[in-house]
Structure formats: C-alpha cells, structure tokens
Amino acid sequence: MAKVLMKGNEALAEAAIQAGCRHYFGYPITPQNEVTAYMAKRMPEVGGVFLQAESEVSAINMVYGAGGAGARVMTSTSSPGLSLMQEGISYLAGAQVPCVIVNIMRGGPGLGDIQGAQGDYFQSTKGGGHGDYKLIVLAPSTIQEMADLVQEAFDIADEYRNPVVILGDGMLGQMMEPVDFENVKKTKRNLPEKTWATTGRGNREHRNVINSLYIDPPVLEKHNYVLFEKYKRAEQNEVRYEMVNCDDAEVILVAYGTMARVAKNVMNIARREGHKVGLIRPISLWPFPKEPFKKTVDQVKGYLVVEMSMGQMVEDVQLATECKKPVHFYGRPAGMIPEPSVMLEKIKQIAGGAR
Amino acid sequence: MAVVFEKTKGLTDVPFSYCPGCTHGIIHRLVAEAMEELGVLDKAIGVASVGCSVFAYEFFNCDMQQAAHGRAPAVATGIKRVHPDKVVFTYQGDGDLAAIGTAEIVHAAARGENITVIFVNNANYGMTGGQMAPTTLIGQETLTTPYGRKAEVNGYPIRMSEMLSTLEGVAYIERTAVYDVKHVIQAKKAIKNAFLAQIQKKGFSMIEVLSTCPTNWGMTPVEALKWVKDQMEPYYPLGVYKNTLEEVK
Structure with a gap:
C-alpha cells in the first residue's frame, strides 16, 4: 500500500x-x-x-x-x-x-x-x-x-x-x-x-x-x-528524543509535538541568518530524555523552551540541565501559537549572552 | 461416610470481613451456590465494588476484578465485551450503585449489557461508619442525618429496581430479602434467574437484596432482621419487576 x-x-x-x-x-x-x-x-x-x-x-x-x-x-x-x-x-x-x-x-x-x-x-x-x-x-x-x-x-x-x-x-x-x-x-x-x-x-x-x-x-x-x-x-x-543541528549549537530550542514543527522551521531560518541553533525534541515526555541536555549543556549559551502553554516542560528541562545554563521560556496558552518572529528575537538575545 | 452438606465451591476459604449479624455473608453464599449449581464457576468473572464488599474479590472463587467506587458496571461492560460468552457479574452496595455509580448502572441497564448485578441495599454506607445513602429511609438516623433523614433537606430514598425496570434493555429485575429462611430460598431462586437471563443472552439482570447493618443501625442482628421486614420492606416492596426469561425455574 x-x-x-x-x-x-x-x-x-x-x-x-x-x-x-x-x-x-x-x-x-x-x-x-x-x-x-x-x-x-x-x-x-x-x-x-x-x-x-x-x-x-x-x-x-x-x-x-x-x-x-x-x-x-x-x-x-x-x-x-x-x-x-x-x-x-x-x-x-x-x-x-x-x-x-x-x-x-x-x-x-x-x-x-x-x-x-x-x-x-x-x-x-x-x-x-x-x-x-x-x-x-x-x-x-x-x-x-x-x-x-x-x-x-x-x-x-x-x-x-x-x-x-x-x-x-x-x-x-x-x-x-x-x-x-x-x-x-x-x-x-x-x-x-x-x-x-x-x-x-x-x-x-x-x-x-x-x-x-x-x-x-x-x-x-x-x-x-x-x-x-x-x-x-x-x-x-524507553527514552526517545530527536536532536537536530546540536553539534555546534550555541542556542538550542526545546519543543515537542506540534510546537517542535514550528521550532524546526525557526531553527532553519536562524541558521540561514548565521546563528548556531539546534533543536532537542523530546518524544517520550516521560521518561523525560535527560541525555541530550547532558551532551549539550557545556557547549550552549542557553536553551529556549517553546510550548503551547504557559510553561510546563520547561521545568523538566531545568532539572535535566541542573540549571548549569540559562533555560529561557516562550509560550502561548489557549490554542494560540507562539510566534516564529518572537522565537527568532529570543534566539538572538540568548546568542548575544542574555541570561 | 456420606457427605450430606459441604460449603459451596463458589467461595474461597478466606474468612469473611463482615460484621457479626450482617447478611452480606448469606448473600455471598447464595451467589456462589447459584454459580456452582448453574455450572458457571469456571467461566465466571466477578467485579467487586467499593464499600463493605470491597474484599469480595477475595471471597468468590472465580476470576475477579476490583473496581473504583461506583464503576463496577462499566468495568463489567469492558470484561463482557471482551468475553461475551463468559458469565460476568458485579456485587455492589447501595452507596456504590445508587449514588456515585448512578450513571454507570443506568447506562449498563439501558444498553442491555448482558451482565448480572447483585445489589445489596442496607440503607446506609456501612464501610465508612453509617452515613446516609440514597436508600436511607425518611426519618432514619445516620451519621450524616443525626436528626433523621428529612425529605425537605435530603429528598427521598431511590427505588432502584423500580427505576431500572422501566428500561428496555433490562431482562430481569427482582427485589428480595434474606431476613428469614423463606426469603433466603426465594432470593437464591432470584439470583439463579438473573444468571439464567445472562446465560440466555437476554440482557441486563439485577437482583436487589434488602440487607442488614446491625453495627451502624445500632441493633442486635435479630432486631436488624426485623427492621428490614418492618421498616424497609414497606418502602421497598419485594417482587419481580421485570422478567423476560424463557422459562422461570
């Protein structure tokens, strides 16, 4: 078929x-x-x-x-x-x-x-x-x-x-x-x-x-x-996740489900503009994938967690990174979609050293 | 030596957890004997509910599931839809069936779910210490109606057998009591009929049994039996409310 x-x-x-x-x-x-x-x-x-x-x-x-x-x-x-x-x-x-x-x-x-x-x-x-x-x-x-x-x-x-x-x-x-x-x-x-x-x-x-x-x-x-x-x-x-462009990433987007699709596009736009951006997409939300954060926490300037909520998974990211690097959050609740332009702006701020 | 009597194979050897004088024990035995005599113990799957009979899964000598409060008819539905040729029954009290589980029992009956429900009505919540149940009589004193149940505050006791017997999906409903030998024998016949209705794939069957709660009623077992006859039975008349069986035995 x-x-x-x-x-x-x-x-x-x-x-x-x-x-x-x-x-x-x-x-x-x-x-x-x-x-x-x-x-x-x-x-x-x-x-x-x-x-x-x-x-x-x-x-x-x-x-x-x-x-x-x-x-x-x-x-x-x-x-x-x-x-x-x-x-x-x-x-x-x-x-x-x-x-x-x-x-x-x-x-x-x-x-x-x-x-x-x-x-x-x-x-x-x-x-x-x-x-x-x-x-x-x-x-x-x-x-x-x-x-x-x-x-x-x-x-x-x-x-x-x-x-x-x-x-x-x-x-x-x-x-x-x-x-x-x-x-x-x-x-x-x-x-x-x-x-x-x-x-x-x-x-x-x-x-x-x-x-x-x-x-x-x-x-x-x-x-x-x-x-x-x-x-x-x-x-x-049973831990599952996807990592995209994380090898050289200075800023890593973290998103799951529908939100990860938007994040992936934003990552590509940011790459085209010259920013070293990667994506971690947890697939198993429990057990939560800690490994991709252990692998990247030393190299990144910070993470940007994006959710279609007021921020829930962000807490698991903070735990997984043991707060060694700034974990930023951007989200919108109620079925509103977080804006790619806002995500881009935040990526630039984090790349510029924003804490 | 000839065996003249032995305990039904339908019950395990686990000692009952019921209070002295409570008629749950009699009802358990009737259900177990009915299943044994109908030869369905090896294909019976029971569902215990929440309340005094919460440990029923330890007493009935067949496969059992323990359900959340009021949800036994939904759990039984799930089991029956997987094993339509097995005999599936629930054993529920009046708080479980007539309060928190009202939706589940009404819709199982309305669907004509081919299961058997044993409904033990003792006019209060026994396990939690004797609070008002939907079946508590007007004027009856309980922990939560210390001045007696008042219609203007608590409304009126629900007659489940009458209510459910109006539904098309129902094959057999009878209200029985176990306060004397005659009624115990009748209750067993009723329980067998209910299982027969299921075996004949007629649809939903329920036997309501008026039961005692000497501990929470503050009575001796003998006084409690008398209270069922004198106080409960007039409000909850015994009898067959629906019968679609091919031949009543």
Whole structure:
C-alpha cells in the first residue's frame, strides 16, 4: 500500500487497529471526534468492539475491565475528558492494566476552548490521578509518527503492564499528512503472555484477580516498590528524543509535538541568518530524555523552551540541565501559537549572552 | 461416610470481613451456590465494588476484578465485551450503585449489557461508619442525618429496581430479602434467574437484596432482621419487576 493522506485522528485510530486493538471505548469531545467516528465505522469491519460510553469516567473504567480481561484496548479524549479519566488511570496504573490512552489536547483550564494546546503536560507526565505512579507518555509531531507511536504504545503497555499515553494536540489531530502504514516502525520486543488476565478460570489452578487494593501498609509499600522497579526499567529503555543541528549549537530550542514543527522551521531560518541553533525534541515526555541536555549543556549559551502553554516542560528541562545554563521560556496558552518572529528575537538575545 | 452438606465451591476459604449479624455473608453464599449449581464457576468473572464488599474479590472463587467506587458496571461492560460468552457479574452496595455509580448502572441497564448485578441495599454506607445513602429511609438516623433523614433537606430514598425496570434493555429485575429462611430460598431462586437471563443472552439482570447493618443501625442482628421486614420492606416492596426469561425455574 502506498502512502495515504489522512487526518491525525483517523491515522491514530487506524494505527491502533493495525496494532491489534479490537476494543475501543470513548466519549465524544472536540477536537478528537474523528477517532470515535473512525472506530465506530472500522471496528465492526475487523470484528472488534466500538462502544460509546456515557462519560469519560465510564469509558476509562470499561478500558480497565477490558484491559484486565486481556484485550488490547484504547480510549481517546481531549483535555477536560482526560481530567475525568484521572481516577480510572490511577486504578489502571495501580492494578497494572495495560492500555493506550490518547489525549488530543485543547486549551484550558476549565472548558477552555477547542484549539490545539499543550497545557496537559503536567497532568500527563506528573500523574494527574492520586498516588505514586507513572505513565509512559509519547508525543508525536507528525501524522506518520503518530501511527508509529501508537503501534509502539500498545507494545510498551503490554511489556510493562502499564497505561501508555499518546499526547497530541488539536492541530496534530486535525491536520492531514501522508501516512505509510506498511512501514510503521516497530521495536522488537518479547511481549509476555497475559497469564494474569481475568478470562474466566477454566482449568487454571489459581484465580486471577485485577486489583489495586492492598489494605496492609507494608504490603502496599512493597507493591509501590514493584511499580517503581518497573518505572526504573522504563527510564532505562524507553527514552526517545530527536536532536537536530546540536553539534555546534550555541542556542538550542526545546519543543515537542506540534510546537517542535514550528521550532524546526525557526531553527532553519536562524541558521540561514548565521546563528548556531539546534533543536532537542523530546518524544517520550516521560521518561523525560535527560541525555541530550547532558551532551549539550557545556557547549550552549542557553536553551529556549517553546510550548503551547504557559510553561510546563520547561521545568523538566531545568532539572535535566541542573540549571548549569540559562533555560529561557516562550509560550502561548489557549490554542494560540507562539510566534516564529518572537522565537527568532529570543534566539538572538540568548546568542548575544542574555541570561 | 456420606457427605450430606459441604460449603459451596463458589467461595474461597478466606474468612469473611463482615460484621457479626450482617447478611452480606448469606448473600455471598447464595451467589456462589447459584454459580456452582448453574455450572458457571469456571467461566465466571466477578467485579467487586467499593464499600463493605470491597474484599469480595477475595471471597468468590472465580476470576475477579476490583473496581473504583461506583464503576463496577462499566468495568463489567469492558470484561463482557471482551468475553461475551463468559458469565460476568458485579456485587455492589447501595452507596456504590445508587449514588456515585448512578450513571454507570443506568447506562449498563439501558444498553442491555448482558451482565448480572447483585445489589445489596442496607440503607446506609456501612464501610465508612453509617452515613446516609440514597436508600436511607425518611426519618432514619445516620451519621450524616443525626436528626433523621428529612425529605425537605435530603429528598427521598431511590427505588432502584423500580427505576431500572422501566428500561428496555433490562431482562430481569427482582427485589428480595434474606431476613428469614423463606426469603433466603426465594432470593437464591432470584439470583439463579438473573444468571439464567445472562446465560440466555437476554440482557441486563439485577437482583436487589434488602440487607442488614446491625453495627451502624445500632441493633442486635435479630432486631436488624426485623427492621428490614418492618421498616424497609414497606418502602421497598419485594417482587419481580421485570422478567423476560424463557422459562422461570
């Protein structure tokens, strides 16, 4: 099959189906409605289940049931919907139920607006639900990468028995680009059999129980340590990022998702004007890539973090650079796009030694 | 020596965590016996809820999932959609089902989700120490209605069986009690019917069981049984509210 022109939301839905997802539960919310519509149409064609839940609260708990029962399962939503799902996500992490959760972010807080934005970085990477847990968060910046990462997300979820979040934004969900599904990139993994799933006992010796309740504190403590051993493994093995033109860079732009596309263009313009500018694009937002900052922190004059928010990832960059060099920030919230001209101006200031 | 009686295989050997005199234990046993007698234990997947029965996943001798407060019908939906030929049930209290989980139960019923719900109504939140539930009777004293439930402040108790039986997707709903032998036997029949409705793929089934909470009601177990009969039953009439079974056994 040649490349097909698809909307981001549709491409991620198709990628899920091609990754073996046969159960999807969701609730309408803009700007991700193409996902539910696509799933409603496609799932019956492949013998899968599409179910429109009565709320995001219910949808995420259907995901819990289906994932616990051993299925490859996905839900998708946009920012306010993800807030509603936080309870369920905490239970999914606690009970170690694999699943893929897509958040096509929009402007907030509250009902906000329906333009693409990046204000849910904290919620996704720092744990919006209660308790100590981590989600693996992947942020594509093209439609092809969206398809690649959805496939990868299911595999990571199954390998680690943990929810994986695809964090996109309304612009990425709505824009169209060519996608090649036949050459979807995939890491080779030995996925464990789901011997823990509640499939009905059959001839099995033991009962399978999906649960996050450990009423005895020392037992719960041990369970938390088990989870964090797993997260440690993810930190070692699941870090992803892209570095462009960083070798000689004096100023490095840091951006993810849609914002990284704009940043890349600005970097090219700045290069043409003679400034040594590079780009670090975190792809896994958790685990956050620290290496590219370790590699570059001694050579650069400073970093410019650009986000479609009031500044969230910037804190992780400050941590990754251990504040050895100035970390500047420029962002706009509410679905407004940071201006390339402003970015250029800031790059020049940093190159000129601004702190 | 001939075995004349043994504990149902539907229950594990884990000791119940319920208070003395509470009828959760009876209801657990009825559910377990019903599954064993219908021969579905090996394909049963249960969903425990939040409340006194939060540890139900330790007691039922089948695969189990533990759900967030009120979400058991959504979790059961997820399981059933993956395993449509397995027998999926939830075990929920009145706070879980009729307050925080109202949306989930109504929509599972409306979808005709082919699951069985065991709804234990003891007219208060037992686990948290006896607060007002949606099912608390007018005048009933609880931790959060210390002067008695007043309609002008708290509204009226919800009759879930009546409400849900109006929905097209519902195959079987019956309200039962376990305050004496006769009713225990009837409750077991009802529970079996509910599972049969699911096995026959008729749609959503629910058995409401009026239950006791001697600890939080401040009564002896015997007084509590009497209170169910004298106070609860008049407001929550027993009986079959919907039945689409092919043959009622």
